[in-house]
Amino acid sequence: MADYKFDTLSLHAGQSPDARFGSRAVPIHQTTSYVFDSTEHAAALFNMEIGGHIYSRLTNPTVAVLEQRLAALDGGVAAIATASGMSALFVTVLALCSAGDHIVSSSQMYGANINLFEHTLKRYGIETTFVPPNNPTAIAEAIRPNTKMVFGEVIGNPGMDILDVPAIAKITNAAGIPLVIDATFNTPWMIKPIELGANVVIHSLTKWIGGHGIALGGAVIDGGNFDWGQNDKFPTLTTPHFGYQGAILWEEFGPAALSIRIRTEGMMNVGPCMSPQNAFYILQGLETLGLRMEKHMSNTKEMLEFLVNHEQISWVKHPSLSDHPDHKAAMRLMPKGQGSIITCGIKGGRNAGRAFIEGVQLASHLANVGDAKTLVIHPGSTTHSHLSADAMASAGLTDDLIRISVGLEDIKDLKDDFKQALRTAGKVASANGGAA
Amino acid sequence: MKIILHNTEIFASTGGRSFDAAGSVVMFIHGSGQSHLGFMLQHRSFANRGWQCITPDMPGHGLSKGTALKTVELMADWYVDFMQAIGVTKVTLVGHSMGGLIGLELASRYPHLVSKAAFISTALAIPVNDALVDLAATKESAAIAAMMDWGHGPSGHIHEHTMPGTSHMQYGSRLMASNAPGSLHAGLAACNKYTNGPTAAAAVTCSTLTIVCGQDRMTPRKTGLALHGALGGELVEIPHSGHMSITEQPLDVNKALQAFF
Numbered sequence: 001m002a003d004y005k006f007d008t009l010s011l012h013a014g015q016s017p018d019a020r021f022g023s024r025a026v027p028i029h030q031t032t033s034y035v036f037d038s039t040e041h042a043a044a045l046f047n048m049e050i051g052g053h054i055y056s057r058l059t060n061p062t063v064a065v066l067e068q069r070l071a072a073l074d075g076g077v078a079a080i081a082t083a084s085g086m087s088a089l090f091v092t093v094l095a096l097c098s099a100g101d102h103i104v105s106s107s108q109m110y111g112a113n114i115n116l117f118e119h120t121l122k123r124y125g126i127e128t129t130f131v132p133p134n135n136p137t138a139i140a141e142a143i144r145p146n147t148k149m150v151f152g153e154v155i156g157n158p159g160m161d162i163l164d165v166p167a168i169a170k171i172t173n174a175a176g177i178p179l180v181i182d183a184t185f186n187t188p189w190m191i192k193p194i195e196l197g198a199n200v201v202i203h204s205l206t207k208w209i210g211g212h213g214i215a216l217g218g219a220v221i222d223g224g225n226f227d228w229g230q231n232d233k234f235p236t237l238t239t240p241h242f243g244y245q246g247a248i249l250w251e252e253f254g255p256a257a258l259s260i261r262i263r264t265e266g267m268m269n270v271g272p273c274m275s276p277q278n279a280f281y282i283l284q285g286l287e288t289l290g291l292r293m294e295k296h297m298s299n300t301k302e303m304l305e306f307l308v309n310h311e312q313i314s315w316v317k318h319p320s321l322s323d324h325p326d327h328k329a330a331m332r333l334m335p336k337g338q339g340s341i342i343t344c345g346i347k348g349g350r351n352a353g354r355a356f357i358e359g360v361q362l363a364s365h366l367a368n369v370g371d372a373k374t375l376v377i378h379p380g381s382t383t384h385s386h387l388s389a390d391a392m393a394s395a396g397l398t399d400d401l402i403r404i405s406v407g408l409e410d411i412k413d414l415k416d417d418f419k420q421a422l423r424t425a426g427k428v429a430s431a432n433g434g435a436a
Numbered sequence: 437m438k439i440i441l442h443n444t445e446i447f448a449s450t451g452g453r454s455f456d457a458a459g460s461v462v463m464f465i466h467g468s469g470q471s472h473l474g475f476m477l478q479h480r481s482f483a484n485r486g487w488q489c490i491t492p493d494m495p496g497h498g499l500s501k502g503t504a505l506k507t508v509e510l511m512a513d514w515y516v517d518f519m520q521a522i523g524v525t526k527v528t529l530v531g532h533s534m535g536g537l538i539g540l541e542l543a544s545r546y547p548h549l550v551s552k553a554a555f556i557s558t559a560l561a562i563p564v565n566d567a568l569v570d571l572a573a574t575k576e577s578a579a580i581a582a583m584m585d586w587g588h589g590p591s592g593h594i595h596e597h598t599m600p601g602t603s604h605m606q607y608g609s610r611l612m613a614s615n616a617p618g619s620l621h622a623g624l625a626a627c628n629k630y631t632n633g634p635t636a637a638a639a640v641t642c643s644t645l646t647i648v649c650g651q652d653r654m655t656p657r658k659t660g661l662a663l664h665g666a667l668g669g670e671l672v673e674i675p676h677s678g679h680m681s682i683t684e685q686p687l688d689v690n691k692a693l694q695a696f697f
């Protein structure tokens with residue numbers, strides 16, 4: 001029996017048909033709690049002597065299938081599914097950092113990731129230094145004695161700057177701190193950061209992994225490849241736990257120490273658990289991740305060709321394009337595809353951008369990415385409409401910028417939709433006097 | 437607990453509970469390339485049921501320092517020294533895989549130290565394919581991957597763990613990779629060299645339990661049954677488990693141990 005490959009694991013990992021009814025699909029265990037066999041069984045579960053379920057804030061059989069499947073796909077020792085991508089990041093920080101600690105983070109990230117570090121954690125005494133993800137020297141220099149993790153997205157928002165995982169892992173390894181990666185835009189199909197030296201992976205399952213825009217979810221994947229006992233920086237893992245008879249998780253559970261801490265603190269005391277129903281929806285998506293990602297990539301390639309050659313488009317940004325500053329790193333790290341997010345500029349500025357967004361009929365104008373359906377947003381007329389062009393520029397955005405999350409429609413239909421919307425945008429641009 | 441033995445810092449898990457050397461002691465003996473963590477779902481359980489559990493990491497393994505010992509006989513002697521160092525005079529032994537070979541040596545040569553012995557997923561001899569022994573020396577990560585593949589039965593390969601959210605194959609790989617380089621090779625070479633199993637088994641006088649697994653490809657069922665034939669004593673079969681029964685089917689293993697203790 002050889003080790004199963006990606007597409008097989010996507011369908012099967014974490015589940016055998018149940019012994020009683022033989023259900024082939026993953027059953028939805030819509031229950032909050034689980035009957036104990038005996039008081040001894042209950043005590044054993046509460047003490048983590050054996051595995052099993054107690055209460056769905058901690059674990060649930062449907063959610064566990066998803067967790068085990070994600071751990072298998074990403075090469076982690078364990079995974080914890082959470083209510084959203086944001087709570088996955090939060091419970092990870094909670095397990096590793098305390099007041100007085102410091103984080104080095106990429107400056108190019110999803111807005112809520114930035115805000116969590118910049119505003120929320122700061123109020124609890126955790127400071128963050130933001131550095132460009134594609135500048136290893138700056139990352140190394142920002143690490144202090146009290147730094148507890150380096151964090152970033154492989155493909156950063158909005159410039160799609162690339163964090164060179166093996167290069168940064170060398171730096172964090174030498175500093176004795178973990179590299180935590182948000183791999184939402186990548187999924188394990190594109191890149192497995194743990195195999196490249198990262199120690200923890202965070203996913204928003206809401207995006208490509210769930211893939212259908214129907215359920216929020218997040219996950220933390222514990223790489224199990226970090227020696228928490230090498231220094232005294234991680235007392236939550238190397239000194240007695242407040243529960244479980246004062247267990248020292250690093251000694252008792254070794255490579256799974258972090259995930260056990262997250263389970264017994266973040267999930268237990270904060271409680272951002274995933275519902276079994278959402279786990280079921282996300283599992284349905286995960287089953288076809290490989291197939292969908294291939295189509296996302298091929299559609300993206302064709303869409304890029306279309307945009308690069310369209311007269312109404314002034315610029316196109318994607319890591320696969322040779323003029324992208326991190327093109328080489330992107331091709332080396334993600335040879336199967338560099339993601340299905342494209343940003344581009346519409347000639348005619350803010351008004352033309354608005355006209356395009358209002359003109360598309362198949363593509364949906366909304367604030368999400370990674371759906372099976374194609375999504376578009378124009379920050380200049382929506383999320384960032386209150387900002388001046390200068391203020392937008394300092395956030396790395398231009399007022400002509402359109403973000404496209406390329407979906408799985410027939411590419412010809414998509415191109416036709418874009419063609420007609422760009423025609424409308426073109427009319428607005430010429431009415432503006434062609435101002436770009 | 438941490439002690440110094442033969443000038444080397446040695447870690448031993450006590451299953452998350454304090455340890456009383458004067459109580460009823462169960463000593464768990466890990467296999468090649470493993471550590472105390474392989475027994476995490478046994479020693480925590482028995483420690484919380486009043487047993488005094490002790491699972492030392494052999495030199496070069498787990499959280500112990502030092503370099504791995506080279507023969508099964510030396511390993512048995514090491515466990516005897518370890519017992520003496522922590523003031524334990526008699527134990528119930530539980531050996532998994534190569535730990536079972538060490539258990540055979542220990543129970544046969546030091547019968548006064550052993551009250552009972554349980555042998556899990558093991559045999560009278562564990563010949564290891566030369567290619568795997570060489571691979572452990574030249575490309576340890578590939579040897580670990582091969583052992584994880586061979587070491588797990590269906591539930592391991594499907595990543596279905598009794599600890600919700602955990603992956604057998606990945607946890608096992610990381611556990612093995614965290615040992616000192618060279619330890620896996622030393623363990624596999626020691627297994628290959630060990631030929632005293634039949635003689636040792638014939639000399640074991642304490643009561644024994646042999647746990648044999650139906651999907652075991654490292655110490656196949658028939659070799660486990662041969663060990664049971666030589667030892668006599670109790671036999672428990674776990675048909676649906678691979679070699680890593682202690683993590684794959686911990687509830688079945690613990691039930692058998694509980695009945696035997």
Ligand SMILES: Cc1ncc(COP(=O)(O)O)c(C=O)c1O
Pocket residue numbers: 084085086087110112113153182184185203204205206216217218369
């Ligand atoms: C890169 C990235 N990380 C995290 C998140 C947060 O995920 P969720 O919306 O599931 O909380 C998002 C959401 O857009 C994201 O794009």
